[in-house]
Amino acid sequence: NAGVTQTPKFQVLKTGQSMTLQCAQDMNHNSMYWYRQDPGMGLRLIYYSASEGTTDKGEVPNGYNVSRLNKREFSLRLESAAPSQTSVYFCASKALKGYTFGSGTRLTVV
Amino acid sequence: DAKTTQPNSMESNEEEPVHLPCNHSTISGTDYIHWYRQLPSQGPEYVIHGLTSNVNNRMASLAIAEDRKSSTLILHRATLRDAAVYYCILTSGGTSGTYKYIFGTGTRLKVLA
Numbered sequence: 001n002a003g004v005t006q007t008p009k010f011q012v013l014k015t016g017q018s019m020t021l022q023c024a025q026d027m028n029h030n031s032m033y034w035y036r037q038d039p040g041m042g043l044r045l046i047y048y049s050a051s052e053g054t055t056d057k058g059e060v061p062n063g064y065n066v067s068r069l070n071k072r073e074f075s076l077r078l079e080s081a082a083p084s085q086t087s088v089y090f091c092a093s094k095a096l097k098g099y100t101f102g103s104g105t106r107l108t109v110v
Numbered sequence: 111d112a113k114t115t116q117p118n119s120m121e122s123n124e125e126e127p128v129h130l131p132c133n134h135s136t137i138s139g140t141d142y143i144h145w146y147r148q149l150p151s152q153g154p155e156y157v158i159h160g161l162t163s164n165v166n167n168r169m170a171s172l173a174i175a176e177d178r179k180s181s182t183l184i185l186h187r188a189t190l191r192d193a194a195v196y197y198c199i200l201t202s203g204g205t206s207g208t209y210k211y212i213f214g215t216g217t218r219l220k221v222l223a
Binding site: 004033035040041042043044045059092097098099100101102104 | 151156
């Protein structure tokens with residue numbers, strides 16, 4: 001019963017490098033989400049996907065792209081990382097009563 | 111999007127009840143009230159949600175004001191494991207019908223032994 005799995009758990013990037021954060025859920029949920037959380041702040045929505053094949057922007061989409069590869073997987077890509085993207089990234093999927101979150105990816109851009 | 115207002119922090123003694131308030135004066139008639147909590151170094155976890163009536167589950171109770179402009183999360187007996195940041199969130203359906211949670215900064219609950 002894995003729930004929502006995020007990889008990697010930690011990552012350090014140099015400014016300008018690219019990387020993809022992976023997220024997979026095994027609960028057959030239609031909707032999936034990517035959030036970022038900066039120190040001492042609440043979570044902010046980056047992108048979401050209501051169903052396979054659809055994606056929409058959230059509050060803070062600039063600098064990110066997403067892919068809903070299939071029903072299980074929703075990836076977040078940073079094309080050219082910037083120090084302002086240093087954050088903890090959470091993926092979530094939605095059930096009837098609420099969200100299930102992953103344990104997060106802690107990303108540092110130097 | 112409807113917003114919520116919560117105190118930045120609260121303290122409670124272990125084994126005592128805790129009442130965490132949330133104001134949402136601009137709530138719309140179809141908005142659900144959700145509560146999540148975030149333990150240190152973890153993702154948020156669902157606690158409870160409701161629309162108009164008070165709700166109970168094994169983790170907590172949710173008391174919703176009659177005019178729905180405020181609500182209170184009640185932890186009946188706080189334990190050290192309940193120390194977390196608690197978020198009160200209103201759903202925002204948007205045109206897609208998908209609920210998009212808008213998080214505030216939450217209430218940091220400290221439980222004293």
